[in-house]
Amino acid sequence: MSAELERRVVELNYRYAACLDGNRLKDWPDFFTEDCRYLIQPRDNLEQGLEGYWLYFEGKRMLRDRVVSLLEVNIYHIHYERRLVSNVLVAGREGDAWLARANYMMLHTDNEGRSRIFSVGEYRDRIVEAGGELRFSERHVVPDTFTVQSHISMPI
Numbered sequence: 001m002s003a004e005l006e007r008r009v010v011e012l013n014y015r016y017a018a019c020l021d022g023n024r025l026k027d028w029p030d031f032f033t034e035d036c037r038y039l040i041q042p043r044d045n046l047e048q049g050l051e052g053y054w055l056y057f058e059g060k061r062m063l064r065d066r067v068v069s070l071l072e073v074n075i076y077h078i079h080y081e082r083r084l085v086s087n088v089l090v091a092g093r094e095g096d097a098w099l100a101r102a103n104y105m106m107l108h109t110d111n112e113g114r115s116r117i118f119s120v121g122e123y124r125d126r127i128v129e130a131g132g133e134l135r136f137s138e139r140h141v142v143p144d145t146f147t148v149q150s151h152i153s154m155p156i
Contacts, residue, residue, distance in 0.1 A: 009100050009127060010088045012134045017083035017104075020155055025070055028155060029063040033130055033137045036060055040141040040156060043121065054143075054152050070153065080109040081118070081154060097126040097137055104141075106156055119143045119156055 012031070019027050032038065040054040057063055088102040102123045109115040121143035128137045141156045 005098065006088070006090050008134050009090050009098065012127065012136075013085045013088050013102050013123070017085050021082055023081075025067045025154075028067060029060050031136055032060055032063060032139070033128060033135045034060045036063070036136060037138045037140075038063060038136075038155070039139075040143065040152065042146045043142050043144050044146045046142055055155075066155075078111045082107045082109070083156070085123075094126070097128050100125045100127055104156065120145070121156075 016031050019031070036057075036059065038055070038057045040056075042052065042054065044050075045052040055066075057066065084105045084107070086103045089100060091099045091101055093099065100123075102125070103121075104123055105120045106118045107115055108118045121141065124140040124142060125136055126138040127134050129135075143156070
């Protein structure tokens, strides 16, 4: 792995977090390929070989549908989010995709100013080059815990 590739993968993760932290939901699907997969699967289920997912989307069209739902249909508590990404590592290559991992922590701050940890875990990614940009062909979000304190509304 080249240092340039690792820098680009770190930058992809940081831009992803900044997009969601800035509530730019319409831009979120642009981080993915057309035939992508985005799934959130608790670590317990993954380690036991169970297919229980909190969210499972196949294809960019499903991501766009989620955005429309979040912006126009869903009702949820007003809050601010902050994602911290660390330990980004390009672990290897499989076919045309680079395999990468990163730790994340997602914080919620309510409208009264109280902050709390919402979710902590790992991103397990398949990243490809598309149109001169790195994109996720798969973002497998693996939260360390099986439960969260409130419902999942936004992408992790």
